Amino acid sequence: xxxxxxxxxxxxxxxxxxxxxxxxxxxxxxxxxxxxxxxxxxxxxxxxxxxxxxxxxxxxxxxxxxxxxxxxxxxxxxxxxxxxxxxxxxxxxxxxxxxxxxxxxx
Numbered sequence: 001x002x003x004x005x006x007x008x009x010x011x012x013x014x015x016x017x018x019x020x021x022x023x024x025x026x027x028x029x030x031x032x033x034x035x036x037x038x039x040x041x042x043x044x045x046x047x048x049x050x051x052x053x054x055x056x057x058x059x060x061x062x063x064x065x066x067x068x069x070x071x072x073x074x075x076x077x078x079x080x081x082x083x084x085x086x087x088x089x090x091x092x093x094x095x096x097x098x099x100x101x102x103x104x105x106x
Contacts, residue, residue: 004086010037011047012056012083017076019060022048025073032097048073 002011005051014020015029025048026039039047051057054081060072075083
């Protein structure tokens with residue numbers, strides 16, 4: 001996976017610390033993006049399906065809470081590599097702009 005959407009980036013980033021269920025991913029992605037990423041449930045599960053197909057996340061476990069199934073997702077080693085590569089790409093892109101801004105602003 002090369003350049004990824006901001007939502008995908010923050011879904012993977014949300015899973016770096018520990019496996020999470022859907023609502024946990026939505027909440028953590030919102031927090032980590034300072035509220036920019038607001039994942040709808042359908043969007044999240046579609047993205048998780050694509051990430052699972054790409055081998056970047058897997059289902060860690062399932063449990064039943066209040067009679068409803070809750071599925072926890074875990075980032076894979078390939079997922080960690082992908083989100084790290086995207087972080088580096090974003091950092092490099094930001095350096096280009098911030099470098100130009102500092103020259104223009106001087």
